[in-house]
Amino acid sequence: MRHDHITSAKQLSRGDIEVVLDRASEIAADPSAYADRHQGALLGLMFFEPSTRTKMSFSAAIKRLGGDIVDMGPVSSSSVKKGESLADTVRVVEGYADALVIRHPSEGSAQMASEFVDVPLINGGDGAGQHPTQTLLDLFTIRENAGLDDLTIGIMGDLKYGRTVHSLAYALTNFDSRQHFISPESLKLPRNVRYDLHEQGSSIKEHTELEEILPSLDVLYVTRIQKERFPDENEYQEVAGEYQIDASTLEAAKDSLTVMHPLPRVDEIAHDVDETEYAAYFEQAHNGVPVRMALLDVLLEANNE
Amino acid sequence: MSKEELRVSKIKNGTVIDHIPGSQALNVLAILGIDGTGGETVSIGMNVPSDRLGRKDVVKVEDRELSQSEVDVLSLIAPAATINIIRGFDVIEKHRVERPEEVVGVLQCPNKHCITNDNEPVESRFEVLEDGVRCVYCDTIIRENIAEHLLM
Numbered sequence: 505m506r507h508d509h510i511t512s513a514k515q516l517s518r519g520d521i522e523v524v525l526d527r528a529s530e531i532a533a534d535p536s537a538y539a540d541r542h543q544g545a546l547l548g549l550m551f552f553e554p555s556t557r558t559k560m561s562f563s564a565a566i567k568r569l570g571g572d573i574v575d576m577g578p579v580s581s582s583s584v585k586k587g588e589s590l591a592d593t594v595r596v597v598e599g600y601a602d603a604l605v606i607r608h609p610s611e612g613s614a615q616m617a618s619e620f621v622d623v624p625l626i627n628g629g630d631g632a633g634q635h636p637t638q639t640l641l642d643l644f645t646i647r648e649n650a651g652l653d654d655l656t657i658g659i660m661g662d663l664k665y666g667r668t669v670h671s672l673a674y675a676l677t678n679f680d681s682r683q684h685f686i687s688p689e690s691l692k693l694p695r696n697v698r699y700d701l702h703e704q705g706s707s708i709k710e711h712t713e714l715e716e717i718l719p720s721l722d723v724l725y726v727t728r729i730q731k732e733r734f735p736d737e738n739e740y741q742e743v744a745g746e747y748q749i750d751a752s753t754l755e756a757a758k759d760s761l762t763v764m765h766p767l768p769r770v771d772e773i774a775h776d777v778d779e780t781e782y783a784a785y786f787e788q789a790h791n792g793v794p795v796r797m798a799l800l801d802v803l804l805e806a807n808n809e
Numbered sequence: 810m811s812k813e814e815l816r817v818s819k820i821k822n823g824t825v826i827d828h829i830p831g832s833q834a835l836n837v838l839a840i841l842g843i844d845g846t847g848g849e850t851v852s853i854g855m856n857v858p859s860d861r862l863g864r865k866d867v868v869k870v871e872d873r874e875l876s877q878s879e880v881d882v883l884s885l886i887a888p889a890a891t892i893n894i895i896r897g898f899d900v901i902e903k904h905r906v907e908r909p910e911e912v913v914g915v916l917q918c919p920n921k922h923c924i925t926n927d928n929e930p931v932e933s934r935f936e937v938l939e940d941g942v943r944c945v946y947c948d949t950i951i952r953e954n955i956a957e958h959l960l961m
């Protein structure tokens with residue numbers, strides 16, 4: 505892979521994505537073959553915002569490669585609390601680790617941080633911006649379940665603020681996919697994302713209702729609509745209710761439909777869907793480990809050359 | 810000499826910026842950091858009839874030439890502008906502005922959550938698109954009223 509830093513899904517070519525996903529498949533098939541591959545390697549975790557799955561799966565990934573973590577810990581107990589800039593913090597921490605993962609509330613923070621360090625830096629989520637490793641595990645899950653070419657995918661929920669959506673939509677333009685976006689008017693894709701998809705020559709269609717498009721979908725990617733995006737509770741209840749699915753909603757879908765969700769969910773996917781063949785969201789979360797192992801393996805390998 | 814030219818007198822030495830879109834002249838002065846307090850002699854023609862633009866503005870600044878970064882920013886709000894360097898009442902150089910690939914440190918990102926608006930040692934950087942500019946850090950696109958986002 506050409507890139508030292510992974511800050512945005514936009515930088516990933518089809519070739520880059522396939523290198524990581526192929527490696528992830530190999531790892532998933534035989535994890536023990538990779539157990540000592542990066543013995544002694546240290547991954548620096550810099551989480552300026554809370555995270556459960558991204559942080560834990562990165563920790564699991566480096567440990568399963570034979571390495572370990574050095575964790576900045578919560579912001580409340582770090583030098584950031586004393587007013588240190590992010591630029592200074594990353595310059596210090598790069599001396600402690602062979603690669604860094606950063607999550608920070610400001611958009612563009614990972615891009616900026618990457619300009620100050622030489623070790624590989626991975627964006628673990630920058631505000632409403634990018635979350636490229638989520639994208640890689642999403643792509644891996646889609647590839648395993650439905651294949652990435654000749655794909656019809658519906659992406660539903662909060663398309664305005666949902667960073668996983670922006671990264672995934674962009675990455676899918678590398679493949680032969682038809683993308684349908686289903687959301688309330690107020691949470692449609694932002695202008696910059698639409699601009700990019702258009703520039704990439706992607707075929708995208710926007711809908712306000714799932715019903716009209718559900719029967720044609722190979723994958724339905726559901727995201728959470730957050731209460732705080734709405735001025736009042738009533739409006740939220742009204743809108744959110746229209747973008748919830750349950751087992752009966754899915755009766756109109758293809759038998760082979762794959763339902764995904766970046767998790768955590770609240771009530772946008774009813775628990776009765778969990779028991780159906782459609783549900784792939786827990787598998788998707790578990791895929792975070794082999795995919796992040798693969799990415800770390802590729803980056804650390806390239807950095808050691 | 811046509812009426813239009815008479816509206817703004819000739820200058821001896823300095824720069825004439827012509828073919829500015831109508832009503833953008835004050836923004837051009839803002840880009841040049843001219844607010845009158847520096848003592849520069851400035852003549853402005855606003856909403857002058859123009860074959861090419863319909864209405865255009867013209868700015869003439871005595872004893873002043875433009876830096877490359879000023880021209881880069883100018884190109885964002887006045888992509889059709891021509892810049893004439895005047896010495897001894899003669900035009901000794903005339904060229905059109907060219908849009909740069911990116912502009913650094915001249916626009917403020919309107920996204921308040923962008924890292925360039927935090928207290929970090931980083932300059933704003935915008936990629937120049939066909940129709941607007943895009944923040945290299947947070948991807949926010951500015952299309953309208955670019956001059957309102959000038960840092961200077």
